[in-house]
Amino acid sequence: MLTRNPHLARLKSRYLFSEIGRRRREFADAHPGVRVISLGIGDTTEPLVAPIVAAVRERAAAMGTREGYAGYGDEQGLTALRQKIAEVVYRGQVAPEEVFVSDGCKCDIGRLQLLFGPAAHLAVQDPSYPAYVDSAVITGMTGDLIEARGQFAGITYLPCHADNGFFPVLEAIPHRSLVYFCSPNNPTGAVATRAQLTQLVTAVRERRGVLVFDAAYSAFIRDEGLPRSIYEIPGAREVAIETSSFSKPAGFTGVRLGWTVVPRDLRYEDGAAVHDDFNRIVTTVFNGASVFAQAAGLAALGPDGLAATRRQIDHYMGNARLIRETLEQAGFKVFGGVNAPYLWARIPGKTSWEAFDELLYQAHVVATPGSGFGPAGEGYLRFSAFAHREDVEEAIGRLRRVFAKPGS
Amino acid sequence: MLTRNPHLARLKSRYLFSEIGRRRREFADAHPGVRVISLGIGDTTEPLVAPIVAAVRERAAAMGTREGYAGYGDEQGLTALRQKIAEVVYRGQVAPEEVFVSDGCKCDIGRLQLLFGPAAHLAVQDPSYPAYVDSAVITGMTGDLIEARGQFAGITYLPCHADNGFFPVLEAIPHRSLVYFCSPNNPTGAVATRAQLTQLVTAVRERRGVLVFDAAYSAFIRDEGLPRSIYEIPGAREVAIETSSFSKPAGFTGVRLGWTVVPRDLRYEDGAAVHDDFNRIVTTVFNGASVFAQAAGLAALGPDGLAATRRQIDHYMGNARLIRETLEQAGFKVFGGVNAPYLWARIPGKTSWEAFDELLYQAHVVATPGSGFGPAGEGYLRFSAFAHREDVEEAIGRLRRVFAKPGS
Numbered sequence: 102m103l104t105r106n107p108h109l110a111r112l113k114s115r116y117l118f119s120e121i122g123r124r125r126r127e128f129a130d131a132h133p134g135v136r137v138i139s140l141g142i143g144d145t146t147e148p149l150v151a152p153i154v155a156a157v158r159e160r161a162a163a164m165g166t167r168e169g170y171a172g173y174g175d176e177q178g179l180t181a182l183r184q185k186i187a188e189v190v191y192r193g194q195v196a197p198e199e200v201f202v203s204d205g206c207k208c209d210i211g212r213l214q215l216l217f218g219p220a221a222h223l224a225v226q227d228p229s230y231p232a233y234v235d236s237a238v239i240t241g242m243t244g245d246l247i248e249a250r251g252q253f254a255g256i257t258y259l260p261c262h263a264d265n266g267f268f269p270v271l272e273a274i275p276h277r278s279l280v281y282f283c284s285p286n287n288p289t290g291a292v293a294t295r296a297q298l299t300q301l302v303t304a305v306r307e308r309r310g311v312l313v314f315d316a317a318y319s320a321f322i323r324d325e326g327l328p329r330s331i332y333e334i335p336g337a338r339e340v341a342i343e344t345s346s347f348s349k350p351a352g353f354t355g356v357r358l359g360w361t362v363v364p365r366d367l368r369y370e371d372g373a374a375v376h377d378d379f380n381r382i383v384t385t386v387f388n389g390a391s392v393f394a395q396a397a398g399l400a401a402l403g404p405d406g407l408a409a410t411r412r413q414i415d416h417y418m419g420n421a422r423l424i425r426e427t428l429e430q431a432g433f434k435v436f437g438g439v440n441a442p443y444l445w446a447r448i449p450g451k452t453s454w455e456a457f458d459e460l461l462y463q464a465h466v467v468a469t470p471g472s473g474f475g476p477a478g479e480g481y482l483r484f485s486a487f488a489h490r491e492d493v494e495e496a497i498g499r500l501r502r503v504f505a506k507p508g509s
Numbered sequence: 510m511l512t513r514n515p516h517l518a519r520l521k522s523r524y525l526f527s528e529i530g531r532r533r534r535e536f537a538d539a540h541p542g543v544r545v546i547s548l549g550i551g552d553t554t555e556p557l558v559a560p561i562v563a564a565v566r567e568r569a570a571a572m573g574t575r576e577g578y579a580g581y582g583d584e585q586g587l588t589a590l591r592q593k594i595a596e597v598v599y600r601g602q603v604a605p606e607e608v609f610v611s612d613g614c615k616c617d618i619g620r621l622q623l624l625f626g627p628a629a630h631l632a633v634q635d636p637s638y639p640a641y642v643d644s645a646v647i648t649g650m651t652g653d654l655i656e657a658r659g660q661f662a663g664i665t666y667l668p669c670h671a672d673n674g675f676f677p678v679l680e681a682i683p684h685r686s687l688v689y690f691c692s693p694n695n696p697t698g699a700v701a702t703r704a705q706l707t708q709l710v711t712a713v714r715e716r717r718g719v720l721v722f723d724a725a726y727s728a729f730i731r732d733e734g735l736p737r738s739i740y741e742i743p744g745a746r747e748v749a750i751e752t753s754s755f756s757k758p759a760g761f762t763g764v765r766l767g768w769t770v771v772p773r774d775l776r777y778e779d780g781a782a783v784h785d786d787f788n789r790i791v792t793t794v795f796n797g798a799s800v801f802a803q804a805a806g807l808a809a810l811g812p813d814g815l816a817a818t819r820r821q822i823d824h825y826m827g828n829a830r831l832i833r834e835t836l837e838q839a840g841f842k843v844f845g846g847v848n849a850p851y852l853w854a855r856i857p858g859k860t861s862w863e864a865f866d867e868l869l870y871q872a873h874v875v876a877t878p879g880s881g882f883g884p885a886g887e888g889y890l891r892f893s894a895f896a897h898r899e900d901v902e903e904a905i906g907r908l909r910r911v912f913a914k915p916g917s
Contacts, residue, residue, distance in 0.1 A: 103685055103719050105777040106626030109786050112793075119792075144580035154573035157801060158566045164763070165562035167897075172552035172762035204612055204765075204796070211794025215647055218514030219627075235793045239623055240648075277511055311511050354580040355572070355800040357612075369513040378517050384527075385520075385643045386619025388612070392763040393565060393801035489575075 108241040111253070117231055117473035118142055121457075128461055138496045140424065140484045141467035143287065143443065145352040147416060147489075149397070150409035153351065156400030157393050164392065171392050176384045178202025178360070179395050185402045186360055190345070194332040195362050199376065201383055202398070204390045205359040206317050206346045207232050212382050213313060213342065213361065214240040216375060217279055224278040226269060227258035228288055228474030228481075230315070233281040242279075251476050260477040263447070267291035267436065271304035280305050283315035285322060288474045288483040289445040290437015292327050298334045305340050311367070311375070312341040317359070320350035320414055322440045338364040342375070349442065349487075351401040351410045358394040417442050420493045421486035427497040428484070431504035442486040445471065449480075456482050464499040516649040519661070525639055525881035526550055529865075536869055546904045548832065549875040551695065551851065551893045553760040554900075555824060557805070558817035561759065564808030565801050572800065579800050584792045586610025586768070587803050593810045594768055598753070602740040603770050607784065609791055610806070612798045613767040614725050614754045615640050620790050621721060621750065621769065622648040624783060625687055632686040634677060635666035636696055636882030636889075638723070641689040650687075659884050668885040671855070675699035675844065679712035688713055691723035693730060696882045696891040697853040698845015700735050706742045713748050719775070719783070720749040725767070728758035728822055730848045746772040750783070757850065757895070759809040759818045766802040825850050828901045829894035835905040836892070839912035850894040853879065857888075864890050872907040 121141055128137065149157075163169025177183065183197040203209045210232050219241035225233050234253060237243055244254025252258055257278065259269030267289045274280060282301060284293040293301070305312045314331035322329050331341045346359035367375040390398075400406045421438040428435045428446050438444035446468075448456035453470030460466050460482065471481025488496070529549055536545065557565075571577025585591065591605040611617045618640050627649035633641050642664060645651055652662025660666055665686065667677030675697045682688055690709060692701040701709070713720045722739035730737050739749045754767035775783045798806075808814045829846035836843045836854050846852035854876075856864035861878035868874050868890065879889030896904070 102717050102776055102778045103625045103629055103687060105779065105781060105783075105786060106624055106629075108626060109623070109789065112789060142581070146578070146580065148574055148578040149569075149572045151573060154569050157569035157572075161557075161562050161565035161569060161801075164557045164565075165559060166556050170554070170556040170760070170763075172554065172760070173550070174763055204799070207796045208794060215517065216514055217511045218516060219649070220515075221511055232793060239790060239793060241627070279511060309510050352578070352580070355578075355582055355797075357796060357799045368510055370510045371513065373513060375513075378513060381517065381520060382647060385640060385647060386616060388615045388765060389763070391612070391765040391799040391802045393569075394799045 108239055111238050111245055112235060113246060121467065121469065124461065125467060135465055137465045137467060138492050139467040140488055140496055141469045143485045143487055145349060145354050145487050147352055147413050149352055150406065150413060152403060152405040152409055153397045153400045156396045160393055160396035174389045174392065176387050176389045177380065178390060182395050182399050185399060189402045191330060191332060194330065195364060199362050199364050201361045201363065201379065202390055202395065203359045203361060204357040205348060206315065206344045209344050209359060209361040211236045212386065214242065215382050216378055222275055222278045224257040224259060224274050224280045226282060227260050227476060228471060228478030229281065230283060230287050231474065258475060261289060262477050263436065268293060268297050271300055274304055274308055274310065276308045278308060278310040280310055280312045281315065282312060285318040285441035287318065288443055288469065288471065288478065290441035290443040292322060292440045295328050298328055298331060302334045302337050302340055306336060314341050314343045316343050316345040318349055318441055319345065321418065321442050324440055327440060338366040340367065342367065347398050347401055350414060352413065353397065356394050356397050358390050358398045417486045420488055420490065423493055423497055424484050424486060427500050431500060438486065444484040446482050446484060447480060448482055453479055453481060464503045466496045466499055516647055519646050519651065519653055520643060521654060529875065529877065532869065533875060543873055545873045545875060546900050547875040548892045548896055548904055549877045551895055553757060553762050553895050554897050555760055555821050557760055558814065558821060560811060560813040560817055561805050561808045564804045568801055568804035582797045582800065584795050584797045585788065586798060590803050590807050593807060597810045599738060599740060602738065603772060607770050607772050609769045609771065609787065610798055610803065611767050611769060612765040613756060614723065614752045617752050617767060617769040619644045620794065622650065623790050624786055630683055630686045632665040632667060632682050632688045634690060635668050635884060636879060636886030637689065638691060638695050639882065666883060669697060670885050671844065676701060676705050679708055682712055682716055682718065684716045686716060686718040688718055688720045689723065690720060693726040693849035695726065696851055696877065696879065696886065698849035698851040700730060700848045703736050706736055706739060710742045710745050710748055714744060722749050722751045724751050724753040726757060726849055727753065729826065729850050732848055735848060746774040748775065750775065755806050755809055758822060760821065761805065764802045764805050766798050766806045825894045828896055828898065831901055831905055832892050832894060835908050839908060846894065852892040854890050854892060855888060856890055861887055861889060872911045874904045874907055
């Protein structure tokens, strides 16, 4: 028999959300009839808005006709959708042909890892979305797991914590790194300012690296002064790839639609365009997003779709405000939840998993252990605003009871 | 700036179908108003059948309701769909949890390459579907391109030609190879017999290799004696992965839905289950097929869906018969097209691209140059049966005129 890919063998055996699921099932088995409310995984809960439903139904009907049927499309996505993303999301700051439509950020991250090969050095925020590191491990960009630290050799982790305002010390970024940076941040809910992103772009450029900017939560930014795309920063086109998604702003977590922007100005050391290689990767190991998902995406970016999804985002941000107020009233230090759908709460004197279990067993509420996103997340819980309103209300009622301050 | 993944740099600069597109555009620019008929790329042309359209429309409506909305599903696919595939396609020969639902074979092939790592030795049929080799090149499993041969160092090419009945000499498979094998074959249309597949499974097992069996065209098999799945062969569960698709049998090339079976019995050298690693890859760099595509797949495997798609396959196989008769009457030696939607025609005295250009410029018909699938395809053209009937009739009329034998 063949041997196992040695890179795969390095992966930790259990993924964060699987472990949460396991603990939930264990609790449910021991406490039948108790209703657990999840403010854990960042999965959308509100139905697709009417203009999107109508568009998919129309596209489905058309696919049943000779005139409307479509087989293989361009792997990079429908021209109309690439144009719409360039125009509506980027206001012309990127060209349509720089937009690669995909079946989601997570899948694109796996494909992006192939661009620079096993020799590239990875730098990630700590805490961060686990897929950046896990997909890099699979493609051989890292060393072994250092069990004691819960980190992989060969990766530079950039701690983001309350003391540095969740923005890393940029001097720690090694030369020639592939730097993953997420803003609004999953999990901390922090949003980098224009000044910070300008520093980041400068730092990556000076170090002759490449930045992968994860903008999957940009639609949740309310403060008009905060950048929603890395391409609002001068010079970013020469150093940054941006990956983003319809998942959270339009509820497409099951629909599967995202995109990645690779500007023509981004070059390898030898002057070749990274764009050309990403195009080659996409055409070789991908075959385009579903025609139904792309129809849904076009509708989401139309005037009716934008208005309706904006109301849905308002709903989630209303949830975020309620959760934030409750946690603050309970005496916790809370970050995020203002321009991001995630709240990052410091739980003093407990590990993240201890806090997770306490919340599950006392309040029957699920949050995500911060340590699952990296060592700097230890002692935090991530709360997600993706929930039905009555569930949030029920959850915060339970939280208030459990965390009621003595004497209050 | 970062350096380019050295593996990517090895890829040939242009993909087969892009080059066909380029030559078509060149022809169209020089001959405005001339209608070109494509029997080239294997892309379905007939509309989705009614039960599938209805299912997608229903799922879309449900996604607009609180009760019917679904966010992230299991990365491996809906349980109901995995069960349906195991039951309908495999008649219980595989377990539902061995079925990984995906957005298509091509994408799965990219993910499969990660299982065994860069050190695995690749063996492929020559000719073969280019994605096997190209995705292996990207993941570093090969050496450099040997320009003179049009082949990559580090890959064993197994010639399949008329003299060996398009079934390779199995003794040429090196020990510990990852062997890609496609039946019904793209591009040759050859279908391996039960005896041949038994020999193949034995050969791969004896060499302690792993077989990736591409069954994307199995629904086109009409001869009841021919195996439709590698798991019909005793012992295959211990050596073979099977990848397959709804693309061709149900017209899902734009819908995007396929699957890969990784049996629990398939083990690495160290005894670990390959299944567990594929599960880890799928959960790390994939996020499930679109909820709409999966609804479509469930409908395709229901009784109405099966009956309707079977009629569609009959239609395509009727096309295959017409094309085959025409090419044979024109004096060409033709293979395939009986249990496969592809026909493989030997064009004497010409290279594949010469024959392609001649067909394009004289008959205004596009076929696919056989050499694009590997050196052993040189001198052949692949004709695809995926077309509207009147286009096939028009195309064969043109072929008859162009290839009319003098005096006939």
